[in-house]
Amino acid sequence: MPPDQPGVAAPPDVAARRRAPSRGDRREQAILDGARELFEAKPLSQVTTDELAGAAGLSRSSFYFYFDSKQAVLSALLEGLSEELRTENDAWLNAIGLDEPALRQATVHLVAVWRTHGGLLRQAWRCERGDGVLATWRAGVLERGTRRIRDKIERDRAAGVAPPGPPTAQLLAVALQTCKNELLAEPRAEHDDAQMVDDLVALTLRLLYGVVPVRPAHTAGGAHPAGAAQKADARAALSTGAG
Amino acid sequence: MPPDQPGVAAPPDVAARRRAPSRGDRREQAILDGARELFEAKPLSQVTTDELAGAAGLSRSSFYFYFDSKQAVLSALLEGLSEELRTENDAWLNAIGLDEPALRQATVHLVAVWRTHGGLLRQAWRCERGDGVLATWRAGVLERGTRRIRDKIERDRAAGVAPPGPPTAQLLAVALQTCKNELLAEPRAEHDDAQMVDDLVALTLRLLYGVVPVRPAHTAGGAHPAGAAQKADARAALSTGAG
DNA sequence: GGTCACAGTCGACAGTGTGTCGAGTCACGT
DNA sequence: ACGTGACTCGACACACTGTCGACTGTGACC
Numbered sequence: 419m420p421p422d423q424p425g426v427a428a429p430p431d432v433a434a435r436r437r438a439p440s441r442g443d444r445r446e447q448a449i450l451d452g453a454r455e456l457f458e459a460k461p462l463s464q465v466t467t468d469e470l471a472g473a474a475g476l477s478r479s480s481f482y483f484y485f486d487s488k489q490a491v492l493s494a495l496l497e498g499l500s501e502e503l504r505t506e507n508d509a510w511l512n513a514i515g516l517d518e519p520a521l522r523q524a525t526v527h528l529v530a531v532w533r534t535h536g537g538l539l540r541q542a543w544r545c546e547r548g549d550g551v552l553a554t555w556r557a558g559v560l561e562r563g564t565r566r567i568r569d570k571i572e573r574d575r576a577a578g579v580a581p582p583g584p585p586t587a588q589l590l591a592v593a594l595q596t597c598k599n600e601l602l603a604e605p606r607a608e609h610d611d612a613q614m615v616d617d618l619v620a621l622t623l624r625l626l627y628g629v630v631p632v633r634p635a636h637t638a639g640g641a642h643p644a645g646a647a648q649k650a651d652a653r654a655a656l657s658t659g660a661g
Numbered sequence: 662m663p664p665d666q667p668g669v670a671a672p673p674d675v676a677a678r679r680r681a682p683s684r685g686d687r688r689e690q691a692i693l694d695g696a697r698e699l700f701e702a703k704p705l706s707q708v709t710t711d712e713l714a715g716a717a718g719l720s721r722s723s724f725y726f727y728f729d730s731k732q733a734v735l736s737a738l739l740e741g742l743s744e745e746l747r748t749e750n751d752a753w754l755n756a757i758g759l760d761e762p763a764l765r766q767a768t769v770h771l772v773a774v775w776r777t778h779g780g781l782l783r784q785a786w787r788c789e790r791g792d793g794v795l796a797t798w799r800a801g802v803l804e805r806g807t808r809r810i811r812d813k814i815e816r817d818r819a820a821g822v823a824p825p826g827p828p829t830a831q832l833l834a835v836a837l838q839t840c841k842n843e844l845l846a847e848p849r850a851e852h853d854d855a856q857m858v859d860d861l862v863a864l865t866l867r868l869l870y871g872v873v874p875v876r877p878a879h880t881a882g883g884a885h886p887a888g889a890a891q892k893a894d895a896r897a898a899l900s901t902g903a904g
Numbered sequence: 905g906g907t908c909a910c911a912g913t914c915g916a917c918a919g920t921g922t923g924t925c926g927a928g929t930c931a932c933g934t
Numbered sequence: 935a936c937g938t939g940a941c942t943c944g945a946c947a948c949a950c951t952g953t954c955g956a957c958t959g960t961g962a963c964c
Contacts, residue, residue, distance in 0.1 A: 441931085441941075461789040463706070466921065480942050482923065544787055546704045584863035586856075592847065593864055597840030604835060613829075620827035621836055621868075628867055684912075684960090709950065723913050725952065 446484050448474040453491045458537030462492060462545075462552070489551040496542055496555045502531055503559060511566050515579040516627050518619065525618045529611050532602040540603045560595060567591035571626060581628045594625050689727050691717040696734045701780030705735060705788075705795070732794040739785055739798045745774055746802060754809050758822040759870050761862065768861045772854050775845040783846045803838060810834035814869060824871045837868050 452473025456465045467488055471481035485491050507524030510517060532539055545552035568591035574580035575587065583590060598618060609617070695716025699708045710731055714724035728734050750767030753760060775782055785802075788795035811834035817823035818830065826833060841861060852860070 445941085461791045463789060464791065467923085468921080476941095477943050478922090479924085479944075483941065487923085540790065544790060546706060546789065547783065547787060548704045548707065583860075585860045585867065589844065589849075589852070589860045590864070593840045593844055596843035596847075597836040600839035600843065601832065601836055604839075606832075609832070617826075617828045617832045621833070624828065624871055625864075625868060628871060688912085710952085711950080719912095720914050721951090722915075722953085726912065730952085 445474060445476065449481065449484055449491060450494060453488075454495055454538070457492060457495065457541060458535075461541055462488065492538075492541075493551040493555065495538060496551075499531070499535055499538065499542075500555065500559050503528075504562065506531065511570050514577055515574060516623055518623070521622060522615065522619050525615050525622075528598070529602065529614050529618070533611060536602075536605070539599075543599050543603050560592075563595050564588070564591045567594060574626070580626055590625065594622060597621070688717060688719065692724065692727055692734060693737060696731075697738055697781070700735060700738065700784060701778075704784055705731065735781075735784075736794040736798065738781060739794075742774070742778055742781065742785075743798065743802050746771075747805065749774065754813050757820055758817060759866055761866070764865060765858065765862050768858050768865075771841070772845065772857050772861070776854060779845075779848070782842075786842050786846050803835075806838050807831070807834045810837060817869070823869055833868065837865060840864070 449470060453465075453470055456469060456473060465488060467481055468478050470488055470491060471478045474481070485494070506527040507521075510520040510524045513520050542552055542556055545556055547553055568587045571580060571587040571590055575582050585593070598621075601618065601621075602614075606614075692713060696708075696713055699712060699716060708731060710724055711721050713731055713734060714721045717724070728737070749770040750764075753763040753767045756763050785795055785799055788799055790796050811830045814823060814830040814833055818825050828836070841864075844861065844864075845857075849857075
């Protein structure tokens with residue numbers, strides 16, 4: 419079924435933009451699909467435009483009709499991912515204090531995204547500086563993410579929920595983001611996803627709030643989303659330390 | 662003074678290996694010197710063998726007499742650096758518990774090395790996986806460093822000086838190392854060296870021991886190198902825990 | 905002084921990858 | 935049927951890499 423809804427009258431320019439799901443578009447998609455597989459398997463510099471074109475069933479020069487370079491293909495592929503990476507942790511970032519359930523949920527999502535698009539993300543993360551498209555994308559994602567985490571840290575510090583720092587909020591934000599990415603980029607065989615989530619959550623809490631949240635007597639209380647209680651604990655711990 | 666000791670009869674092969682400080686060696690050194698500058702300025706992929714040869718005043722094909730490829734040159738350059746990176750923090754790694762003065766000293770050294778060889782290190786750190794020489798060097802340095810930090814964490818945990826973890830000792834070690842490198846690789850204009858050292862030290866303490874070291878009543882006790890006292894504290898804690 | 909071996913030098917070549925151009929083909933509305 | 939624009943491809947020019955064989959300098963040894 420074509421995606422155009424019959425009976426919906428669209429303005430002419432939109433119609434013009436939508437009228438063609440035809441050959442060219444399908445080819446472009448084929449290039450992207452083939453490229454995704456290739457880039458998952460090997461680094462950008464080892465993928466040739468020849469392969470990229472071949473994977474979509476056309477000649478190398480035809481490839482240039484659709485994309486300016488292999489970097490442009492990678493860029494298009496990454497564009498989709500940056501959205502997926504950004505929306506993942508709104509709940510946590512908007513909360514005040516260590517809202518562990520929200521953090522855990524965001525982390526689960528993050529690990530899942532890396533599990534699915536690992537090869538691509540690894541590649542974008544570990545790119546040569548000066549690698550035009552790659553470096554730009556990386557810098558953009560990093561910058562946006564850092565800004566939001568930094569804001570949260572500053573809010574938490576102002577509210578007295580997070581310890582103030584010799585580590586600047588800015589630096590702490592960069593550290594958190596980069597070390598998470600680096601850990602996710604490292605393909606550790608012995609870490610399954612659940613373990614990785616646990617470790618990343620614990621790491622974040624330690625980095626931002628200084629301490630592992632001391633669970634009073636709940637020895638193995640795993641899945642209960644007791645966010646409010648956690649927050650109260652954190653406040654108590656902090657005020658104890660400060661007073 | 663030549664390194665050959667007079668009166669010491671060396672075996673012939675060693676003598677043969679040492680007899681020539683002459684033209685070829687000087688050229689090799691010239692290539693290395695020129696390469697260092699070039700690699701500081703731009704990424705590996707943007708430096709051509711032509712430039713490398715030209716910087717040493719010889720033709721491209723002569724360059725291949727000395728090195729197999731530009732990667733080989735970079736590799737030779739990095740070999741010297743790995744030593745410098747490794748020896749920096751022995752004192753801290755061998756201590757038990759948070760020996761802040763030792764940690765600070767190691768960090769000062771680390772920041773200095775990055776200040777001097779930033780371009781090179783940045784490049785080695787952010788290399789494409791699968792970039793033969795680069796990736797191998799990176800992996801080697803990372804692996805050695807991680808192993809040593811992990812051992813320290815495990816020792817400290819066993820001694821009861823460091824909090825046990827949901828973050829595995831292994832993961833914590835990787836996180837610490839990677840995020841330090843990443844922070845050092847990011848050229849932040851607003852961070853001068855002293856600030857960076859402060860932040861890295863604080864970051865390390867928070868990551869490994871959970872808390873910022875609460876200075877009891879020494880409000881502004883900045884520069885006193887009270888290493889012995891710190892170590893004594895740690896030992897006391899250890900013997901308490903073990904006995 | 906001759907000459908011999910070898911370290912060192914270089915121009916020329918072949919291979920691989922990139923990006924562009926112009927001529928050709930296909931699909932579709934008129 | 936036919937023209938227009940979307941699409942395709944072979945051929946070219948360019949940049950970089952690595953190798954080969956011929957050449958030159960230098961020092962050791964007779």
